[in-house]
Amino acid sequence: MLEDRRLAVLRAIVEDYVSTGEPVGSKALVERHSLGVSSATIRNDMAALEEEGYIAQPHTSAGRVPTDMGYRAFVDRLSGVKPLSSAERRAISDFLAGAVDLDDVMSRSVRLLAQLTRQVALVQYPSLVQATVRHIEIVSLSETRLLLVLIADTGRVEQRVIELPAPITEEVLGQVRTRLLSAVTGERCSDLAPALDRVAEEFAGDIQPQLVVIIATLLEIAVAREEQRIVLGGTANLARYRDSFAANLEPVLEALEEQVVLLRLLGEVSGGDGVTVRIGHENPVENLYGTSLVGSGYGRDETIVAGLGVVGPTHMDYPASMTAVRSVAQYLSRILSET
Amino acid sequence: MLEDRRLAVLRAIVEDYVSTGEPVGSKALVERHSLGVSSATIRNDMAALEEEGYIAQPHTSAGRVPTDMGYRAFVDRLSGVKPLSSAERRAISDFLAGAVDLDDVMSRSVRLLAQLTRQVALVQYPSLVQATVRHIEIVSLSETRLLLVLIADTGRVEQRVIELPAPITEEVLGQVRTRLLSAVTGERCSDLAPALDRVAEEFAGDIQPQLVVIIATLLEIAVAREEQRIVLGGTANLARYRDSFAANLEPVLEALEEQVVLLRLLGEVSGGDGVTVRIGHENPVENLYGTSLVGSGYGRDETIVAGLGVVGPTHMDYPASMTAVRSVAQYLSRILSET
DNA sequence: GACTAGCACTCGACTGCCGTGAGTGCCAAT
DNA sequence: ATTGGCACTCACGGCAGTCGAGTGCTAGTC
Numbered sequence: 001m002l003e004d005r006r007l008a009v010l011r012a013i014v015e016d017y018v019s020t021g022e023p024v025g026s027k028a029l030v031e032r033h034s035l036g037v038s039s040a041t042i043r044n045d046m047a048a049l050e051e052e053g054y055i056a057q058p059h060t061s062a063g064r065v066p067t068d069m070g071y072r073a074f075v076d077r078l079s080g081v082k083p084l085s086s087a088e089r090r091a092i093s094d095f096l097a098g099a100v101d102l103d104d105v106m107s108r109s110v111r112l113l114a115q116l117t118r119q120v121a122l123v124q125y126p127s128l129v130q131a132t133v134r135h136i137e138i139v140s141l142s143e144t145r146l147l148l149v150l151i152a153d154t155g156r157v158e159q160r161v162i163e164l165p166a167p168i169t170e171e172v173l174g175q176v177r178t179r180l181l182s183a184v185t186g187e188r189c190s191d192l193a194p195a196l197d198r199v200a201e202e203f204a205g206d207i208q209p210q211l212v213v214i215i216a217t218l219l220e221i222a223v224a225r226e227e228q229r230i231v232l233g234g235t236a237n238l239a240r241y242r243d244s245f246a247a248n249l250e251p252v253l254e255a256l257e258e259q260v261v262l263l264r265l266l267g268e269v270s271g272g273d274g275v276t277v278r279i280g281h282e283n284p285v286e287n288l289y290g291t292s293l294v295g296s297g298y299g300r301d302e303t304i305v306a307g308l309g310v311v312g313p314t315h316m317d318y319p320a321s322m323t324a325v326r327s328v329a330q331y332l333s334r335i336l337s338e339t
Numbered sequence: 340m341l342e343d344r345r346l347a348v349l350r351a352i353v354e355d356y357v358s359t360g361e362p363v364g365s366k367a368l369v370e371r372h373s374l375g376v377s378s379a380t381i382r383n384d385m386a387a388l389e390e391e392g393y394i395a396q397p398h399t400s401a402g403r404v405p406t407d408m409g410y411r412a413f414v415d416r417l418s419g420v421k422p423l424s425s426a427e428r429r430a431i432s433d434f435l436a437g438a439v440d441l442d443d444v445m446s447r448s449v450r451l452l453a454q455l456t457r458q459v460a461l462v463q464y465p466s467l468v469q470a471t472v473r474h475i476e477i478v479s480l481s482e483t484r485l486l487l488v489l490i491a492d493t494g495r496v497e498q499r500v501i502e503l504p505a506p507i508t509e510e511v512l513g514q515v516r517t518r519l520l521s522a523v524t525g526e527r528c529s530d531l532a533p534a535l536d537r538v539a540e541e542f543a544g545d546i547q548p549q550l551v552v553i554i555a556t557l558l559e560i561a562v563a564r565e566e567q568r569i570v571l572g573g574t575a576n577l578a579r580y581r582d583s584f585a586a587n588l589e590p591v592l593e594a595l596e597e598q599v600v601l602l603r604l605l606g607e608v609s610g611g612d613g614v615t616v617r618i619g620h621e622n623p624v625e626n627l628y629g630t631s632l633v634g635s636g637y638g639r640d641e642t643i644v645a646g647l648g649v650v651g652p653t654h655m656d657y658p659a660s661m662t663a664v665r666s667v668a669q670y671l672s673r674i675l676s677e678t
Numbered sequence: 679g680a681c682t683a684g685c686a687c688t689c690g691a692c693t694g695c696c697g698t699g700a701g702t703g704c705c706a707a708t
Numbered sequence: 709a710t711t712g713g714c715a716c717t718c719a720c721g722g723c724a725g726t727c728g729a730g731t732g733c734t735a736g737t738c
Contacts, residue, residue: 023730025729025730025731026730026731027729027730028729028730037681037682038681038682038683039682039730040681040682040683040684041680041681041682043730043731043732044681044732046731047731047732057730057731059688059689059690060687060688060689060690060730060731061687061688061689061690061728061729061730061731062689062690062729062730062731063729063730063731064730100499100500100501101498101499101500102500134478134480134486135476135478135486137474137476137488139473139474139490141473141492147473147474147490147496149476149488149490149496151478151486151488153480157486157488157496157498159440159496160439160440161439161440161441162439233596234596235574235592235595235596236588236589236590236592236593236596238592239587239588239589239592240589246588248578249575249578249585249588250575250578250579251575253574253575253577253578254575256574257572257573257574257575362701364700364701364702365701365702366700366701367700367701376710376711377710377711377712378701378711379710379711379712379713380709380710380711382701382702382703382704383703383709383710385702386702386703396701396702398717398718398719399701399702399716399717399718399719400700400701400702400716400717400718400719401700401701401702401718401719402700402701402702
C-alpha cells in the first residue's frame, strides 16, 4: 500500500522531470497527477525516497530530481511499455523497406532510430562471426600489390589492399585463388583458420611468404575486423536540450567519436535479447556519466549478431526510447533474416 | 599610407578577437600591437572601418567585432601564410604513413585534420570520374540475386546487391561476366556507358531484361555514386567554444549530418587548386551562416578528384586552418599518386 | 496509524539601483 | 594627419529587497 504509492510518486517525478526539465515539487505533483492525497503526504514520501537515494534536491528549497538510482528503479519496475502508434509502425517498415544493400540498411536504420527517439542513434554492422563466406576475390593491382575482398552471406563486403614481400605471377595467383576459394566458400567466418592452414601446407616453399601474408590478411578481415563498424546518427539531437546538459557536450561528442568506446557500449548490450538500459554512472566510460544508453541486440535467424541503441541525457523518455529500440531491432532482424 | 594602417588595424582586430573571443577596443589594440600611433587615431580608423562594413559593435560602448566582410578582407589581403612547425610536418607524415587501405587513409586524414586545426574536419572520398576500372566482380547470391562489385584503380571498392527480374543460370552469368570484364577493364569510370551498351547489344533477347538491370547498376555505382561519401571527424571541437557560438550547435550539427549538404560544401571547393575559404553567409546553407569553411581540393597525378576541409566558427584561426588544410591536401595527394 | 492542514523557514530567482570602467565620438590643438 | 582631452554611453558586477516555490515539522483529524 504505502510502498505502492511511493513508487507511484517516483514514477510521477521521473515523468514530470523528463517532460519539463525542471525540478518537481510536491504541489505541482498533486496538481498534475491524480494521486488522491495531499501535497503534505507527498512530501513525506519524497523525504523517504530521498533518504533511500532515489531522488535528490539540487539545493534546499528546490524541487526533487531523480538520481541515477531513481531512473534505474523507474525502468526496472515502473515503466509500462508504450505501444507504437500505427503511424510509427508504418514509418519503420516504409523506411527500411527500400534499402538496396547492407550499407543502405544500416544508414537507414540509424536515421530512423534517431528520428523516432530524437536521440543519438547507434547501429553496429552485423558481425561476421555467425556469417559464412560466400565468395572471396583476389585482384592483383600490381606485381606486389593485391586487393583481397571477402563477401559474407550477410551481404557484407570486406576488403583490404596488401603489399607482398615478393612478386607473384598471375598464373600462380590463379591457382591460389581457386584453391582458396574452394577451401573457404561456405565456411563460417570464425572458423577459417584450419581450412586456410591446410591450403598453406599444400603449396610449395617458393610462394610461401606471399601466401602467409594473404592468409593472415584473410583471417584478419574475417575475424579481427568483425563488427568493428558502428554508424552514428542524430548527433544534433544532443544540442536540442536547453538545460545544463547541452552546456557541455564536449565530453559526450568526444566519446561518441571513438569507435572503441562505441564498441564497448554496444558490446555489452548485444548479448541478451531484451532491451538493455545503462544509466548515467553505469556506463563504462566517464565521459558518458551524464548520459544513458538504451540498447538491444539484433540478429539473424535467432542469433544475435550485433547491437544497436540510442544515447541521450539521463533525463530522457525511457519508455519511448525502449519501444523504439526494440521495434527497430525486430524489424532489422527480420530484414536480415530475409536476405 | 592611411590605407595601409587601416588594414593593419583590421588585421589586429581579427587576430585579437579570434584569440580572446571578446570585442576589442582601441586602447587594448595599441597596447597589444605596436602600431606606433595613439588610441585616438585608431578610433578614427575604426570608425571608418565600421562605416565601410568591415567591423561592427555588438552595442554602443563596446569594442568592435569583425563582420563576415571583415574576415573576408582578412583572408584575402592580410593573412600571411603561417609555416608548419617541423613537429606538425612529422605528425602529418607519420599519421598518414601507416595506412593500410583507402578507408584507412580517409579516416586517418580526417582525424589528423581535426587534431591539427581543432575544428570539424571533412574528407571526401576520391571521385571515380578520373579513375579507371581495375576489375569488376559478379557474384550470384541466389537465383535472382546478384552482388556487383566494382574496383577502381584508386583502390576504392563499390558494391551493390541487385534483384533480377528473372533467374539467370550460372553458365550464362559466366559468359556475361567474362564479356563485361573485358569490355570494362581499364576504361574510365565516367565513360563506361558506350562500352556497356555494346555488350548489351551482343547478347540475345532472352536475358536482355536481366542484363539491363546489371548494366544500369554498374553505371550507377560507377558514375552516380561517385564521390558521395564524406567522412567527418572532430565534431567535439564545436563544443569547445564557450561563447554564443556553442549556445546553439543544433543547426550546425544538423547540417553536418546531411551528406547532401556536405557534398554541396565540398563540391564547390574542390574545383580550384588553392585553398578556398567560405565565410559565414557565403555558405550555401542557412544552418551554416555562423560558420566558415576552409577547404581545398586534392588529387592524384595533378587531377583534382575530391575535396577536404574544416568547418568552424567564423571567428576561427584562418591562417592556421588554411595551412593545415593545404598541407594535408598535399600529403594526401602524394599518397594517392603513389598507389 | 495514516493522512492532512497549517505554519515557519530556506533560498534561488528576479528586480531595481548604483558605481565602475571600458569604450566611443568629437573637438580643439599641434 | 595626428593627438590629447573631455563628455557621454552603457554593459557589468555587487548589493539589498521582494517574491514565491518548496521544504520540514508539528499538531490535529479520521
